[in-house]
Amino acid sequence: MTSAEPIRLAARAAHLPASATAALDARAKQLIADGVDVINLTSGEPAFATVEPAALAAIAAIGEDFTRYTPAAGIPQLRSSVATYLNRHGTTYTADHVVITAGAKQALHYAFTVLLETGDEVLIPAPYWVSYPHMVTLAGGVPVEVRPAPGGSLKITPEQVRRAITPQTRVLLLNSPANPSGVVYTREELTALATVAAERDLIIISDEICDHWVYETTFTSVAALGPDIAARTLTVGGMSKTFAMTGWRIGWVAAPAGVSRAVAAVQSHTASAPSSVSQRAAHGALTADLAQELNSRRTALDERRKTVLKALSDVPGVQVDGEAQGAFFVFVDVSKTYGLRSSTHTISSAAEFAGLLLSEAQVAVVPGADFAAPDHVRISYTVPPDRLADGLRRISTFVASLTT
Numbered sequence: 001m002t003s004a005e006p007i008r009l010a011a012r013a014a015h016l017p018a019s020a021t022a023a024l025d026a027r028a029k030q031l032i033a034d035g036v037d038v039i040n041l042t043s044g045e046p047a048f049a050t051v052e053p054a055a056l057a058a059i060a061a062i063g064e065d066f067t068r069y070t071p072a073a074g075i076p077q078l079r080s081s082v083a084t085y086l087n088r089h090g091t092t093y094t095a096d097h098v099v100i101t102a103g104a105k106q107a108l109h110y111a112f113t114v115l116l117e118t119g120d121e122v123l124i125p126a127p128y129w130v131s132y133p134h135m136v137t138l139a140g141g142v143p144v145e146v147r148p149a150p151g152g153s154l155k156i157t158p159e160q161v162r163r164a165i166t167p168q169t170r171v172l173l174l175n176s177p178a179n180p181s182g183v184v185y186t187r188e189e190l191t192a193l194a195t196v197a198a199e200r201d202l203i204i205i206s207d208e209i210c211d212h213w214v215y216e217t218t219f220t221s222v223a224a225l226g227p228d229i230a231a232r233t234l235t236v237g238g239m240s241k242t243f244a245m246t247g248w249r250i251g252w253v254a255a256p257a258g259v260s261r262a263v264a265a266v267q268s269h270t271a272s273a274p275s276s277v278s279q280r281a282a283h284g285a286l287t288a289d290l291a292q293e294l295n296s297r298r299t300a301l302d303e304r305r306k307t308v309l310k311a312l313s314d315v316p317g318v319q320v321d322g323e324a325q326g327a328f329f330v331f332v333d334v335s336k337t338y339g340l341r342s343s344t345h346t347i348s349s350a351a352e353f354a355g356l357l358l359s360e361a362q363v364a365v366v367p368g369a370d371f372a373a374p375d376h377v378r379i380s381y382t383v384p385p386d387r388l389a390d391g392l393r394r395i396s397t398f399v400a401s402l403t404t
């Protein structure tokens, strides 16, 4: 277009910042397109195939022409199979509590939409998944960061939550296992946080999308902590990460029935419902016996996780923070490399570290600025073991090559 564009965007869209990660991602993709052997450790999804029962159920659904609008809350069989699936963690959901959405992302968007009045504050433990604050802002709310104490645990405490609460606080957002840090809160820690929420009459939104990806510890679902907690909790999850179904776009909210009805009403006026075929695929996966396959996938990722932790512990100047017991990420403080020189530049931020690692060692990692952690980079260990080992060697060689 030659002249200035006459369309003025609404403030809520105009002020949505472009992701700082996007530029690095674009550079990595360009290098790959140019034939450069980039090892991409940025992925937010496990590199497994979609589980077979999902694919077969989808094919059957298409064969039966199951291709029309579904009820806004999702097909009843899937709402029911999701409730059963969630209850393996000790919750007591029924189909009425569950609304099927186009991914956990849309579930979170609906949750904020039905809960927040303009100006309501949402407490978000930092470092956090990049989309949370923007979702809160889009729904008229105010994101409020709760930062863990320095020292590398990357977990927030009840005291920090208490200090962040104001008369406007309405929601405490929890995400365990966490993206980007990989930390997993214990049952005791979650109980303590949920107790503060109950004391101060806050709603809890618990993003449990990575509930399957937990190593050397156990997962706790917040709504399983007791009926009083369940009554103030919205559990968000989905098929994307556990079943390697990111592209199928099936997630859910499970919540007290009044909240679920409101979520379904919003969905009925916006998306209508998620894809009918994907819903049948999800139901196929949830009702198949996949325990063995999913466990062996978890073991495979756990081995890669251990490889990363071992390799990075031998690299001076980089420090894995948090216990990295969940999801598929390690979160690495690179601030000790600040002031060191690569062959072309002096490093002064994690973003620069990531940029130089890409241009000089051809390894892509995600800088932490978008996660409210500007001294960290996120390393994803979902790539095959040989590529991962090569990537770790390159990181080690790159850091060793830095000079004062």
Ligand SMILES: Cc1ncc(COP(=O)(O)O)c(C=O)c1O
Binding pocket: 044, 102, 103, 104, 105, 106, 129, 175, 178, 179, 207, 209, 237, 238, 239, 240, 246, 250, 251
């Ligand atoms: C913490 C977290 N929550 C939610 C989502 C959204 O997942 P979905 O694919 O189900 O929309 C992601 C995806 O990366 C995530 O990392």
